[in-house]
Amino acid sequence: MSKSSEKVAWVAIDTLERFMVDVFKGAGVPEEEARICADVLITADKRGIDSHGISRLKPIYYDRIKAGIQSPITKVEIIKEGPTSAVIDGHNGMGQVIAKRSMALAIEKAKKMGMGMVVVRNSTHYGIAGYYLLMAVEAGMIGITGTNARPSIAPTFGIENMLGTNPLTFGFPTDEEFPFILDCATSITQRGKIEVYDREGKDIPSGWVIGEDGKARTDTHQILYDLKIGKAALAPLGGIGEETAGYKGYGYATVVEILSAALQNGKYLKMLSDIQDGGKVPINLGHFFIAINIPSFIELDIFKKITGDILRALRSSKKAPGAERIYTAGEKEYLAWLERKEKGIPINENLQQEILGLKEELALHQYRFPFEK
Amino acid sequence: MSKSSEKVAWVAIDTLERFMVDVFKGAGVPEEEARICADVLITADKRGIDSHGISRLKPIYYDRIKAGIQSPITKVEIIKEGPTSAVIDGHNGMGQVIAKRSMALAIEKAKKMGMGMVVVRNSTHYGIAGYYLLMAVEAGMIGITGTNARPSIAPTFGIENMLGTNPLTFGFPTDEEFPFILDCATSITQRGKIEVYDREGKDIPSGWVIGEDGKARTDTHQILYDLKIGKAALAPLGGIGEETAGYKGYGYATVVEILSAALQNGKYLKMLSDIQDGGKVPINLGHFFIAINIPSFIELDIFKKITGDILRALRSSKKAPGAERIYTAGEKEYLAWLERKEKGIPINENLQQEILGLKEELALHQYRFPFEK
Numbered sequence A, B: 001m002s003k004s005s006e007k008v009a010w011v012a013i014d015t016l017e018r019f020m021v022d023v024f025k026g027a028g029v030p031e032e033e034a035r036i037c038a039d040v041l042i043t044a045d046k047r048g049i050d051s052h053g054i055s056r057l058k059p060i061y062y063d064r065i066k067a068g069i070q071s072p073i074t075k076v077e078i079i080k081e082g083p084t085s086a087v088i089d090g091h092n093g094m095g096q097v098i099a100k101r102s103m104a105l106a107i108e109k110a111k112k113m114g115m116g117m118v119v120v121r122n123s124t125h126y127g128i129a130g131y132y133l134l135m136a137v138e139a140g141m142i143g144i145t146g147t148n149a150r151p152s153i154a155p156t157f158g159i160e161n162m163l164g165t166n167p168l169t170f171g172f173p174t175d176e177e178f179p180f181i182l183d184c185a186t187s188i189t190q191r192g193k194i195e196v197y198d199r200e201g202k203d204i205p206s207g208w209v210i211g212e213d214g215k216a217r218t219d220t221h222q223i224l225y226d227l228k229i230g231k232a233a234l235a236p237l238g239g240i241g242e243e244t245a246g247y248k249g250y251g252y253a254t255v256v257e258i259l260s261a262a263l264q265n266g267k268y269l270k271m272l273s274d275i276q277d278g279g280k281v282p283i284n285l286g287h288f289f290i291a292i293n294i295p296s297f298i299e300l301d302i303f304k305k306i307t308g309d310i311l312r313a314l315r316s317s318k319k320a321p322g323a324e325r326i327y328t329a330g331e332k333e334y335l336a337w338l339e340r341k342e343k344g345i346p347i348n349e350n351l352q353q354e355i356l357g358l359k360e361e362l363a364l365h366q367y368r369f370p371f372e373k
Helices: A011-025 A031-045 A054-066 A094-115 A130-138 A193-197 A220-229 A247-261 A298-316 A333-342 A349-361 B013-025 B029-048 B054-066 B095-113 B130-138 B191-199 B220-230 B246-259 B300-315 B331-343 B349-361
Strands: A010-011 A078-079 A085-089 A115-123 A139-149 A168-172 A180-182 A209-211 A232-234 A285-293 A345-347 B009-011 B079-082 B085-089 B115-123 B141-147 B168-172 B181-182 B210-211 B232-234 B287-293 B345-347
Touching: A010 A011, A010 A078, A010 B141, A010 B345, A011 A031, A011 A054, A011 A209, A011 A349, A031 A054, A031 A094, A054 A193, A054 A349, A054 B029, A054 B246, A078 A220, A085 A139, A085 A247, A085 A349, A094 A130, A094 A285, A115 B115, A115 B246, A130 A139, A130 A168, A130 A180, A130 A285, A130 B085, A168 A247, A168 B246, A193 A349, A193 B079, A193 B085, A209 A220, A209 B232, A247 B181, A247 B300, A333 B079, A333 B181, A345 A349, B009 B013, B009 B141, B013 B029, B013 B054, B013 B168, B013 B210, B013 B345, B013 B349, B029 B095, B029 B331, B095 B246, B095 B287, B130 B141, B130 B181, B130 B287, B141 B246, B181 B246, B210 B220, B246 B349, B345 B349
Parallel strands: A085 A115, B085 B115
Antiparallel strands: A010 A345, A078 A085, A115 A285, A139 A168, A139 A285, A168 A180, A209 A232, B009 B345, B079 B085, B115 B287, B141 B168, B141 B287, B168 B181, B210 B232
16 A cells, blocks of 8 residues: 555556556557456555556556567467476467466366466466456366565575565455455565565564575665665565575475476576576566365365365454454455545655656557646 | 483384384284285384374374274275376275375376376375375485374464365485475464373463464463364464465465365365364365376486585575574484484383283283383
C-alpha cells in the first residue's frame, strides 16, 4: 500500500486494464496475448500486490521488449510430452502467455490422468504465481507453481546473492468466498518492500538483508544500491544463520531453483542475471506448474469443506493480546479486492509519470487519467 | 548430538537394528513389517537425526502398541485409486509400514504415468520423512512428502497450538555421493531441540516459542511443561508476527495440514491430540506422498548433473567471515553417516535405561550392550 504523504490517484480497474492491453499491443504483442499479459498484471493490482501489477508494465515488460531482450511474439514449443508431463521452451516470449499455456496444459493432463506437471525453460517474468494457482483452483484442482529469478538470496553461512527469491506457492479451492492462495517468496522479503522503507526514510528490520561481514544490515538506502552490485544479499525465510532455521528457507529456495531448471535443462543461479558484460541479456527463467485433480482422490465438495473448516478453525483460534484477527493465506488479497473493486487501484506519483510517458510514446490519446492536469 | 557431559555409549548399528526388529516383533508386529519399522528408525540414527531414531522406539511405538492405541498388525486398505492417485486407510497400524507401501505405490504409478500421489488417513507416526524421499530418489525420481502431527504451532497473530510441526519435504537425486534431501518441519524448531537446551540448563533463543502474552518465551524448563498443556506454542518458520515473514511458515504448515487431511477425509488440527478426555486415543495422522518420474521430463543423468552443479555452486559461493563451510540439504546427514558407519550410534543414559527395560520386559537376553554392567 502507498503511504499517505504521496499523491496517490485511484484509477478504475477497467481503464488500467485496457491501457495495459494497448501498451502491450503497442510493443508488438498480438491482441489476444496482450489481453493475457494485462490480465495477469491487473489481477496482481486487484489483489493488492502492487509490486507485481501495473508498476511492472514499463520496467519489466515494455522496456525489455524495446531493448530486444524479450520477444513480444510468444512461441511456445513443446520439447517433450507424456501423459502427465511436458517440457516447454518459451523462447524468451511473454512470460505470462507461456505460463498461462503451461498451467492450462498441466490442468488438461490432470483432468485426464489425475495429475499434470509442466516445466518451462527460456521464459521471462510470469507475474504473480497466484494467477496460475487461481487457474487450477477454478478447475477444481490443487495448483502448485514456482519460478527461479535473478540471484538475490545468500545461502546459510554465505554472503553472496546466489538464489532468486524463488516463490514456492500453493492454491486450494475452499467452500468460502475465496480460495487458499499461498503466493510467497522463499526469502523473508524482497526488493519492493525495501523500497517502501526507503521512500519512508526508515531503516529496514534487522534480519532481512545480510552484508559482506555476515551480519544483518538495516541501512535501507545503501542496501538498495549494494543489492544491485552484489555487496548485500537477501536472507532466506528463517533468517541469517541457523539459530532461527534459515537453512529451511534456504532449502526451499534451492528446491525451487532445482525444479525450475533441472527438469527442463534450463539456466540457474548466476546465469539468471539480466546484465552480462555490461549489457542487458535475456533472462532465460524457468518455471514449473503442477495441477492435482481433487476428484481423483475425493469429492470436491468434501475437500472444500475440510479445507474451509481448517481455515475457519485457524482464524477463530486464540489471538495474541492486541491482535485484531488471524488471517489465512489469500484472505488479505481477497480483502484488497473487496476494497479495490469499488475504489480502483492506487497509482503513486512515480507510476503516474511512467503511465503518462507510455501514453505519450504510444500516442494513446484516448486515455484521460484522473491524475492528468 | 549428545553433549559431552552425559555418559554416551556408542553402539553398533546392526546390533541396534536387530534389537529394534525383536522389540517390534515382541510387541506383535509381524517379522517382515518389524524389519521395515526398524529400518526407518535406524535410517534416522544413521543420518544423525537422533530425535526420530531408536529414541522413539519405546515412547512413540512400543508404549502405544501396548496401550492399544496403535495396531501392531497393519491393514493397508486402498479406498480409491486412479492411474496416478490413491487414497489409503491405515487403520492405525504401523506408520512406517503404511508410509513405505504408500510411497512404493506412488513410485509405481509414476513409473507408468510420470507422476503418482498417494494420500493416507488413519495412520500413525511414520518416522523421518527423509526415508520415503530416499525411496523416490533411489528409483530415479523426485520425492515429496508431508504429514500432519499433534497440534503445536500457533498461527501468525495467534497464541494457540493449532498446527503440527508439519514437515514439507523434498528429495532429488544428484550426481554426488549423496542426494538432496530437505527433511524439515515448518516450525522453527521442535520439542526435541528444546529438550536439549533443558538438559544443558540454557534458555532457548528468542523467537522459537510464543507465550500467552503473544511474546517470545525463553524459559526452557517451564516451556516444556506449558507446551504440553497448551499455554505455549511453537512459532512457525519465519518467527512470531509478520515482520520476519512468519506468515510464510504458517502458510506452509497450513498447506501440509490441508494436503494431509482434505484429500483423504482425514482428521486435522485439534483432532490430532493423542489425549482426549484424559485418556490416550489413536492419533489418526494423515500423510501425502508424491513421486515424479524424472525421465518423463529429461534424461536422469542431465537432471542429476544440473542439480549437482547447483549444489556445488551454492557450497562454493562466498562464505560469511568465520563460516567454515556452506552446506546443502542432506549433506550434514551424509556426514553423520560417514562418521556413524564406523563408530555406531550414540546412546545417551536415558535411552540406555529404556533399551535395558525393553530387553528385560521382552526377555531379549541374546543382546549384551556395551553400556551394561
